[in-house]
Amino acid sequence: MDELLIPVFVLASIIVPLLALALILYAVPVRVTFRLVFRDGHQEPALAVSWSVFGIRTSHAEGMTVTDVLVANHAVFSRTGSMQTRGTRHIPDQPAGLAGTPDAGEIVHIMQGIMELAGSFGPVFWRECRFEEARGRVTLGLGDPVLTGECCGMYWASRFILEASRIYLELEPVFDREILELDITAKMKVRRPLRILIAGVQLARHPAIQEAMRVMKRQSRRVPVL
Incomplete structure (x- = not known):
C-alpha cells in the first residue's frame, strides 16, 4: 500500500501546484500602465506590468533604459542599460536567386x-x-x-x-x-x-x-x- 502512495504523492505534488497556478492566472488580472512624457523635444516612455503584488517596470530617459522588478510596488531589483546600438547592420548586395x-x-x-x-x-x-x-x-x-x-x-x-x-x-x-x-x-x-x-x-x-x-x-x- 505504501509503495502505491509514494507515486501518487509525487504526482499530486506536481499537479496540485500547477492547478493552483492555473487558477491564479485565470482569476487574478494583469494590469498594464503606459506613461508618455514629451517635453523639450524629448520623449520619456514608461511601461509597467503588474500581476497581484508582483510587477515589472521599464522606462527610457536620456538615452538610458531602467528596468525595475517590483514586489508590493517596491523595487527589489533594478538594472540600467544604454539605448545606443552596438553596431550598424549592413545588408550587402545579393545576386538574384541566392539560396536562402x-x-x-x-x-x-x-x-x-x-x-x-x-x-x-x-x-x-x-x-x-x-x-x-x-x-x-x-x-x-x-x-x-x-x-x-x-x-x-x-x-x-x-x-x-x-x-x-x-x-x-x-x-x-x-x-x-x-x-x-x-x-x-x-x-x-x-x-x-x-x-x-x-x-x-x-x-x-x-x-x-x-x-x-x-x-x-x-x-x-x-x-x-x-
Whole structure:
C-alpha cells in the first residue's frame, strides 16, 4: 500500500501546484500602465506590468533604459542599460536567386497563415483586455493665437465624448509661442491572462509562425553586423 502512495504523492505534488497556478492566472488580472512624457523635444516612455503584488517596470530617459522588478510596488531589483546600438547592420548586395532568400510565393504563403491566425488570436486578446482610463495634461501652443484658440475650442467642444470613453485630458493653451508638452498615463487590465497565455502558446506553435521564424533566422544569418 505504501509503495502505491509514494507515486501518487509525487504526482499530486506536481499537479496540485500547477492547478493552483492555473487558477491564479485565470482569476487574478494583469494590469498594464503606459506613461508618455514629451517635453523639450524629448520623449520619456514608461511601461509597467503588474500581476497581484508582483510587477515589472521599464522606462527610457536620456538615452538610458531602467528596468525595475517590483514586489508590493517596491523595487527589489533594478538594472540600467544604454539605448545606443552596438553596431550598424549592413545588408550587402545579393545576386538574384541566392539560396536562402524567400521568393514571393513563400512570402505570400506565410502571410496568409499569419492573417488567419490574427483572426483567431485577436478576438481572444480584445475580449480579455479592458481599457480602464487615460489621464494627462497637454500644453499646446501653435505660435498663432487664432489657430491655438480654434484647436482648443474644438477640443473643449468634444471633451464630453472623450470623457465618456474614460479619457481625461487637461489642455493648457499657450498663445505667445509654439510649444507641445505631454504627460499622459493610460491603464489597461487583462481580466483572464491564462486565456491569452494559452492562445499565445497555440499561436507560437502554429506552422505558419514557425515557418516565419525559420525564414527570419535564415535571413539574419546572411546579414552581417558591422
